[in-house]
Amino acid sequence: MSTKTTETGANSPLPVLLPFRIEPTRLSVPRLAPVHALLFGAGLALLAGTAWAQADAAQLSPLEVIIKWAPLLLSGFAFNIVISMVAMALGTAAGLGVGLSMLSEKPLIARSAWALTQFFRNAPWLVLLFFVMFLVPFQITVFGIKIPLPDWAKATVGFSLPVMANVAEIVRGAVRSVPSTQWEAAESLAFTPRQTMWRIILPQCVQRMLPPWMNLYSLVTMATVQASIVGVSEMLTLTAQVHTAEGGRPELFAPLYGFALLCFFLYCYPIDRFTARLERRFHIR
């Protein structure tokens, strides 16, 4: 008998119960190509184009408006990045300290560091920003010298508070993930606790902390636009001003804010990709 296995279904000469056929469930996710970014850009351009078509021709088209004001808007964006970097630097330094305090042997220190972390982690960023903007004076006097605190400096401090709490959690998690044998080995080699931490544990933590740290940086960058709510003249504030300067035409809103979205996307998306790659590399199996 030469019954072919390919002869199934209605073609089959035998009345066999065949397995239920189902479309295979594909769990893999396709990679995002630059084509998609291009499509996004094209979609925005289309949006801008249709809006312009409704206006009369004497006015600048949305694209021309964006090109005209791009230097100003991009300088605002650069300011956002400066704020995010300074906030990240301050927050990381403070967060490292708080995170290590959470691991302290002394319960009082560990408890208060934990409370600090929970407080700043669970408060909304905007509320923390208001907190710093309204409760920190606009200038402080140290030994008779008046040091002015401009808005953007206060905003930066405001952003570094939640960063501190998040970095503290990252540090704590990374230190906890180091195998305890490492601690024991260090102890048997007569390292002091301080030396163990700085020379053995923390260097191993750096690579584990890098992906979440970069994620956090991306979040901080995206949070910096909140400074516009409290009156720091960064990109979003400038966008609103440009809109007013161009006569406040309603069809300009979408292209201008779309431009801001695009700037942040182009800055944050590479960070996101790179983070994902690092995460895969340092993935603990």
Next chain:
Amino acid sequence: MDVIPAWFQELYETTGLNFTVFYDPYDWHRYVDGLRMTCLLAVTTILVSLLIGAVGALLQTAPSRIVRSVVNVYVVVFRNTPPLVQIFFFYFGVGAMLPAGQDQFGLRQPFIDNVEWAIIALSLFAGAFNIEIFRSGVEAVPKTTVEAAEALGYTRLRAYVYVILPLALRVCLPALNNNLVNLLKTTTLAYAIAVPETLYAVKQIWSESQNVFEMMLVLFVTYGVLVGLLVWIMHRWEKALRIPGYGR
């Protein structure tokens, strides 16, 4: 019942700590209305974003390439742009282009008001994160379980709804918990388009009563309680959904 207002009144007279919300009924009503708005925003955006997450994770495994790329572009774009700019983009940008009616004075009356736009923008923002979270859960469902469902004759959709999603949900609950807490905190951004939520109400109170510090305290405690409540509910849910024999 007058004990609490009287006590705060006395606190103001003796120490200068002016908690107007607790003895001034007008401020109290504003504060409660703000709180109600925050709860409305939080509950609706959480539900809608969960729906977006579940549907998006299903569509990410769709046979059609176009559908998958559309979902991916949505996720990537919304994850990598600031939520505040998204809110502005929707409220000012898209909202200004949509047709609008007129009220009795002939003023422009958009069909979607700022509260609804805030809900739409925040849901889309959190939904993008939820899709990724659900995807990680779907990927963690054992292949054999999916095959077993297929062997039992489940269609793709039914296998997803009745087998994969319930299992995936249990795996990704901790990550989901994080994202929903984050969403609750992000609702404060609705302040920027004048949605009268807690931050907005409290800001109004402190600009009138000049009690920034006290109201700031109230604000922190409010959000602390709200986040605590959400975390508690999520933990309860996590416990209720626990599969015996999995995890610790």
